[in-house]
Amino acid sequence: MKILLRTLIAIGVLTLSCVHASPSNAALNASLQAIDSDESYEEIKALDGLRDKYATSYKAHTLRYKETQDEHIKIEKKFEEANIPLFFSLIPYCESNFRSKIRGHGTAGLWQFMAQSGRTYGLTIKKGNDERTDMCRSTDAAIRYIKDLKKEFKSWYLVDFAYGMGEIKLKRLIKKNGSEKISILLKDPEFPRGTKDHFGKTLLLDATIYHSTSKDEVTVRPEPVEG
Numbered sequence: 001m002k003i004l005l006r007t008l009i010a011i012g013v014l015t016l017s018c019v020h021a022s023p024s025n026a027a028l029n030a031s032l033q034a035i036d037s038d039e040s041y042e043e044i045k046a047l048d049g050l051r052d053k054y055a056t057s058y059k060a061h062t063l064r065y066k067e068t069q070d071e072h073i074k075i076e077k078k079f080e081e082a083n084i085p086l087f088f089s090l091i092p093y094c095e096s097n098f099r100s101k102i103r104g105h106g107t108a109g110l111w112q113f114m115a116q117s118g119r120t121y122g123l124t125i126k127k128g129n130d131e132r133t134d135m136c137r138s139t140d141a142a143i144r145y146i147k148d149l150k151k152e153f154k155s156w157y158l159v160d161f162a163y164g165m166g167e168i169k170l171k172r173l174i175k176k177n178g179s180e181k182i183s184i185l186l187k188d189p190e191f192p193r194g195t196k197d198h199f200g201k202t203l204l205l206d207a208t209i210y211h212s213t214s215k216d217e218v219t220v221r222p223e224p225v226e227g
Helices: 002-017 025-034 055-067 069-081 086-096 115-120 135-153 156-165 167-177 182-187 193-211
Strands: none
Touching: 025 193, 055 069, 055 086, 055 193, 069 086, 069 135, 086 135, 086 156, 086 193, 115 135, 135 156, 135 167, 156 167, 156 193, 167 182
């Protein structure tokens, strides 16, 4: 009995330390299609090695998703009501690891709004009351911003690029390359690394959560071992 119990505990520890090998190509393609890409994962050479490159962050974000699902459901509902792909509801995991009180260099909250952008989209930002750290208020602001980007750029994947690098930078890259294709834009040496990382990580998470055929792909914690 003791040997069996030790074996079960060992299996549990191994399961805890390993996340599923990451989503299949089919799931990644479904995720790309959901954000308006007419290119497949296999056609976008700049995404080669995506799983290996972001293996560590993928594990961390997936674990964090499991820990915060109750909170994320509230955000998910807001995006469903706004008719925005649920891909965008996952941005906080890659921006702030889904921590509403976190602060960066001039940024704050789940969505990492700068002060000027936050105020533009209706957030109160002053000493003692920074609504960038309010989950509901900041999510509403993010939705307004994403909707404005959609009106401007038409395709959802371009909206994500603009969210990461800003509208002016993206417009310049599109004009420079004479193309809006993901495969062309991502291989441009001037495409910001941070935006590419943000896109790749969100794509992996979205493919796993919303487009994988097996829910086991997001089961990253073992069930308790009964004594």
